[in-house]
Amino acid sequence: MTETNNLASNPQTSSRRELRELVRSQLKALLEQSDFKGAKAILVPVQPADIAEAIEGLPEAMQALAFRLLSKDEAIEVYEYLDSTIQQALLEEFKRQEVLDIVENMSPDDRARLFDELPAKIVRRLRAELSPTEWQVTALLMGYETGKAGRLMTPEYISIKQTYTVSETLERIRTLAPESEIIYYLYVTDNARRLTGIVSLRDLVISRPEQTAAEIMTTDVVSVHTDTNQEEVARIIQRYDFLAVPVVDSEQRLVGVITVDDVIDILEVETTKDIYALGGVQSEGDNYFQTNLLTVARRRVVWLFVLLVTNTVTGTIINSQKDILQQVVVLAAFIPLLTGTGGNVGAQSSTVVIRGLNTDQIRLLGPALVIWREAKAGALLGVILGTMATVWAYLLQGNLPVAIAVGSSLVAIAILASVAGSSLPFLFRSLGLDPALMSAPFITTAVDVLGVLIYFTIARVILGI
Amino acid sequence: MTETNNLASNPQTSSRRELRELVRSQLKALLEQSDFKGAKAILVPVQPADIAEAIEGLPEAMQALAFRLLSKDEAIEVYEYLDSTIQQALLEEFKRQEVLDIVENMSPDDRARLFDELPAKIVRRLRAELSPTEWQVTALLMGYETGKAGRLMTPEYISIKQTYTVSETLERIRTLAPESEIIYYLYVTDNARRLTGIVSLRDLVISRPEQTAAEIMTTDVVSVHTDTNQEEVARIIQRYDFLAVPVVDSEQRLVGVITVDDVIDILEVETTKDIYALGGVQSEGDNYFQTNLLTVARRRVVWLFVLLVTNTVTGTIINSQKDILQQVVVLAAFIPLLTGTGGNVGAQSSTVVIRGLNTDQIRLLGPALVIWREAKAGALLGVILGTMATVWAYLLQGNLPVAIAVGSSLVAIAILASVAGSSLPFLFRSLGLDPALMSAPFITTAVDVLGVLIYFTIARVILGI
Numbered sequence: 001m002t003e004t005n006n007l008a009s010n011p012q013t014s015s016r017r018e019l020r021e022l023v024r025s026q027l028k029a030l031l032e033q034s035d036f037k038g039a040k041a042i043l044v045p046v047q048p049a050d051i052a053e054a055i056e057g058l059p060e061a062m063q064a065l066a067f068r069l070l071s072k073d074e075a076i077e078v079y080e081y082l083d084s085t086i087q088q089a090l091l092e093e094f095k096r097q098e099v100l101d102i103v104e105n106m107s108p109d110d111r112a113r114l115f116d117e118l119p120a121k122i123v124r125r126l127r128a129e130l131s132p133t134e135w136q137v138t139a140l141l142m143g144y145e146t147g148k149a150g151r152l153m154t155p156e157y158i159s160i161k162q163t164y165t166v167s168e169t170l171e172r173i174r175t176l177a178p179e180s181e182i183i184y185y186l187y188v189t190d191n192a193r194r195l196t197g198i199v200s201l202r203d204l205v206i207s208r209p210e211q212t213a214a215e216i217m218t219t220d221v222v223s224v225h226t227d228t229n230q231e232e233v234a235r236i237i238q239r240y241d242f243l244a245v246p247v248v249d250s251e252q253r254l255v256g257v258i259t260v261d262d263v264i265d266i267l268e269v270e271t272t273k274d275i276y277a278l279g280g281v282q283s284e285g286d287n288y289f290q291t292n293l294l295t296v297a298r299r300r301v302v303w304l305f306v307l308l309v310t311n312t313v314t315g316t317i318i319n320s321q322k323d324i325l326q327q328v329v330v331l332a333a334f335i336p337l338l339t340g341t342g343g344n345v346g347a348q349s350s351t352v353v354i355r356g357l358n359t360d361q362i363r364l365l366g367p368a369l370v371i372w373r374e375a376k377a378g379a380l381l382g383v384i385l386g387t388m389a390t391v392w393a394y395l396l397q398g399n400l401p402v403a404i405a406v407g408s409s410l411v412a413i414a415i416l417a418s419v420a421g422s423s424l425p426f427l428f429r430s431l432g433l434d435p436a437l438m439s440a441p442f443i444t445t446a447v448d449v450l451g452v453l454i455y456f457t458i459a460r461v462i463l464g465i
Numbered sequence: 466m467t468e469t470n471n472l473a474s475n476p477q478t479s480s481r482r483e484l485r486e487l488v489r490s491q492l493k494a495l496l497e498q499s500d501f502k503g504a505k506a507i508l509v510p511v512q513p514a515d516i517a518e519a520i521e522g523l524p525e526a527m528q529a530l531a532f533r534l535l536s537k538d539e540a541i542e543v544y545e546y547l548d549s550t551i552q553q554a555l556l557e558e559f560k561r562q563e564v565l566d567i568v569e570n571m572s573p574d575d576r577a578r579l580f581d582e583l584p585a586k587i588v589r590r591l592r593a594e595l596s597p598t599e600w601q602v603t604a605l606l607m608g609y610e611t612g613k614a615g616r617l618m619t620p621e622y623i624s625i626k627q628t629y630t631v632s633e634t635l636e637r638i639r640t641l642a643p644e645s646e647i648i649y650y651l652y653v654t655d656n657a658r659r660l661t662g663i664v665s666l667r668d669l670v671i672s673r674p675e676q677t678a679a680e681i682m683t684t685d686v687v688s689v690h691t692d693t694n695q696e697e698v699a700r701i702i703q704r705y706d707f708l709a710v711p712v713v714d715s716e717q718r719l720v721g722v723i724t725v726d727d728v729i730d731i732l733e734v735e736t737t738k739d740i741y742a743l744g745g746v747q748s749e750g751d752n753y754f755q756t757n758l759l760t761v762a763r764r765r766v767v768w769l770f771v772l773l774v775t776n777t778v779t780g781t782i783i784n785s786q787k788d789i790l791q792q793v794v795v796l797a798a799f800i801p802l803l804t805g806t807g808g809n810v811g812a813q814s815s816t817v818v819i820r821g822l823n824t825d826q827i828r829l830l831g832p833a834l835v836i837w838r839e840a841k842a843g844a845l846l847g848v849i850l851g852t853m854a855t856v857w858a859y860l861l862q863g864n865l866p867v868a869i870a871v872g873s874s875l876v877a878i879a880i881l882a883s884v885a886g887s888s889l890p891f892l893f894r895s896l897g898l899d900p901a902l903m904s905a906p907f908i909t910t911a912v913d914v915l916g917v918l919i920y921f922t923i924a925r926v927i928l929g930i
Contacts, residue, residue: 201670206638237729238729272824279743289835304809304810308853308857316798325797336779337777351746392777
């Protein structure tokens with residue numbers, strides 16, 4: 001025991017990943033030997049997030065057992081870090097009282113998220129048991145749309161009045177800190193609960209005890225509305241380097257606060273959505289690797305189907321050119337090269353534009369300049385690749401007219417692809433659609449269909465068919 | 466003036482974006498009229514990040530002018546938010562003393578980043594003028610590799626000893642707060658400067674004045690090393706919901722702290738790199754839209770060139786099948802459909818696996834399970850799409866053997882593509898290469914070349930050629 005305890009309490013001596021792995025295997029070994037006292041002891045100095053991960057790594061039958069070893073306070077903290085499928089499984093294992101203890105003590109925003117995922121039957125049962133205040137707060141948060149500031153905010157902040165002195169405020173923090181999620185900012189409100197200023201704990205500790213909130217508060221308050229999009233909230237916190245941002249309703253009354261740790265999670269979910277969309281996979285903010293195969297297929301088949309149709313159209317066009325293909329079969333060999341390169345140039349342009357739109361990087365440039373820049377880049381890339389393709393095609397086939405047709409088509413296709421790739425994201429955004437989701441199918445369609453037409457037209461002209 | 470002033474000081478009444486646009490146009494109008502007093506007045510209640518953006522939006526000639534309107538303290542804050550190209554341009558405009566005031570007052574981590582971007586000549590000049598302590602701190606940070614914790618950390622934290630009481634610590638915070646970047650955590654060190662515990666400002670304000678740091682500190686300290694990768698640092702802060710993480714050297718001595726606002730920026734840069742890599746664009750962490758066209762072309766042409774070669778190989782294979790193509794020209798029409806769909810299925814699999822590797826989502830599953838899952842998903846998708854493709858091909862061409870060859874090839878190609886798409890990222894990671902950067906070319910090559918071979922083999926068998 002001494003050795004393991006030692007390792008667990010000196011996490012600096014090994015990497016955190018090894019530590020978590022160690023805790024998991026210690027826990028498993030001790031539980032298998034039914035040494036519950038030992039299992040309890042090794043968990044004492046471990047961070048809640050690490051305990052949660054150790055529990056997640058245990059066989060299912062042991063998870064509830066391990067969870068029961070924790071003290072009530074610890075259990076609540078650990079529970080919030082667990083994956084939602086394990087949260088649900090645990091809820092089903094527990095007695096009514098245990099469940100209530102946990103759910104009642106979760107922070108309201110986390111509770112609202114949990115209720116979202118639970119079967120309606122369980123939510124109804126829990127709802128009946130929650131204290132009226134707790135339910136009210138949860139219901140309030142659940143009333144807001146998913147993905148909006150109202151849903152993410154916690155009502156557990158500390159508000160003060162302009163007339164409070166520094167020492168009064170510190171006293172208030174002492175009283176309220178245990179049940180507040182954020183104490184690093186104090187929110188100053190007037191009698192109508194309207195937000196008028198913010199005092200940071202930093203301002204507070206460096207001010208004299210008798211100064212009032214009115215004297216030390218910042219009045220240029222940056223706030224969001226309950227219906228502000230979560231992505232926008234994340235951008236604001238990121239932009240101003242805040243630890244939290246206050247949420248106000250339509251009458252400027254303070255109703256909650258969103259903290260920076262939630263923002264990091266939002267950014268990750270939004271990024272995953274964007275990356276999936278660019279890769280042609282629909283995402284609903286959950287974990288892809290925990291959904292079943294049919295859901296996986298459903299989320300991927302739509303995009304594949306669109307491309308299948310596109311390709312059929314391309315195929316039809318190729319087929320309609322049977323006459324020229326039968327005369328110069330070698331033309332067919334370069335179709336994948338042309339549509340492939342065109343698709344890739346288009347994907348590059350749309351990737352940088354979509355990412356630029358999401359990170360505000362292209363704010364200062366505007367659509368016209370960006371598209372013009374991409375058109376020039378496309379021309380440059382087209383000339384480089386077209387030259388290489390011409391040489392290559394000639395060396396390969398020894399047919400100069402075909403080689404020239406391939407090279408010059410590539411220049412035209414590269415320009416077409418970069419213009420389509422950079423302009424369509426702007427178009428979709430101005431129509432209120434998600435550029436990441438919409439751009440790829442349309443770009444591929446445009447580039448494939450038009451690209452093949454360009455190729456055959458140029459080939460006919462050059463070959464005189 | 467009253468109306469504009471009113472708008473600027475009540476930011477809640479309009480969205481922040483409109484506000485920033487307004488400030489920029491007000492500023493421009495006032496500067497054009499040489500109304501410097503007015504310009505100064507409208508900036509007073511505006512957040513530094515917003516002032517920086519307003520300045521960035523001005524014509525170049527006005528930027529230095531607008532910047533000079535700010536008070537010294539404001540100027541320093543605003544400067545840190547400016548884009549690095551504008552930071553450099555401003556430095557060249559300023560007199561020696563102005564530059565020194567700004568640079569000397571920047572936080573050391575931001576200064577190290579600025580020096581990184583400046584021409585060596587300017588850095589040498591500034592270096593000579595900085596106070597010895599300031600230079601020492603900057604040089605220390607610049608000694609660490611870019612992208613490592615050592616480079617990101619700020620040495621401006623507050624450390625305390627175990628024996629300090631709560632009231633002594635609060636007194637120390639009061640003295641040191643003005644020059645500390647983070648005061649929400651106090652770091653407890655022993656006589657050898659080794660990190661032994663952390664006290665949060667929250668713990669501090671809720672404890673009794675006579676309690677000692679030893680009594681209230683957390684001893685399970687999560688720290689990173691100076692050579693920890695920035696992505697890892699970001700993951701740790703995200704995982705534990707920290708506001709900052711301490712950085713220690715190889716002897717466990719505390720050398721700095723990394724704050725959550727830096728982490729959000731890291732995550733954004735890393736995400737952009739990943740998204741660009743998936744889209745086939747090389748990224749070096751700078752702003753794509755501010756690099757010149759040649760750099761843009763260079764970063765995109767490598768990937769396009771690889772695909773050109775791949776496509777040439779595919780083309781050669783198609784060409785080697787001239788005999789069958791000349792007999793059944795219609796076969797050529799389905800090549801784009803097959804390679805296109807294969808490429809898309811492969812891209813989907815690699816997208817989810819690469820994102821999963823970067824977010825630790827697939828930690829609990831392991832490579833074998835993930836690849837097996839993808840193979841099944843590929844088979845399922847292949848059967849759905851293959852059936853559709855068969856029907857379609859038959860309706861379009863009325864040639865049943867060709868239709869069956871297309872459909873059955875699609876099943877094989879979908880399985881091949883998902884296995885390649887899911888296994889290659891694991892392979893590249895185990896070789897120490899970036900999966901996002903390496904996967905796409907290899908997957909495309911494998912799917913295109915093998916896909917076409919599969920198609921012709923199946924077609925030959927079915928058609929008996």
